[in-house]
Amino acid sequence: MAQWQGQFSGHTHETRVDDLEGALRLAIHAFTAATSEEERRSKAKSARNLAKRLLSARRRVLKARLVAALRVVTEEAHERRATEIASLRQREATLAQSGVHGILKEFGAPDAMTT
Numbered sequence: 001m002a003q004w005q006g007q008f009s010g011h012t013h014e015t016r017v018d019d020l021e022g023a024l025r026l027a028i029h030a031f032t033a034a035t036s037e038e039e040r041r042s043k044a045k046s047a048r049n050l051a052k053r054l055l056s057a058r059r060r061v062l063k064a065r066l067v068a069a070l071r072v073v074t075e076e077a078h079e080r081r082a083t084e085i086a087s088l089r090q091r092e093a094t095l096a097q098s099g100v101h102g103i104l105k106e107f108g109a110p111d112a113m114t115t
Contacts (some may be wrong), residue, residue, distance in 0.1 A: 044115035
């Protein structure tokens, strides 16, 4: 029987988001510190790629939370979680709408999108 190698390692969707946010902060710092135009383009590309990965990881977190909220057994419990479910769906829609540009803006480097 095949098993997931990282099982019980403590790595979760949330820890992946945290790791990617830290990496994106470093990439944004390198982008803003870059002096030549060629270097800025290279650093901007790296920042955009990390922002794409962060967007994907954040979507996975929201999807996992939504699945957990919908996995309740009784109708009564489902009604109690209705506001949580609506909030998660709203956050998912907002995240999809803002996209990579929204993440770069959140981290203070919206100009990395155009460079």
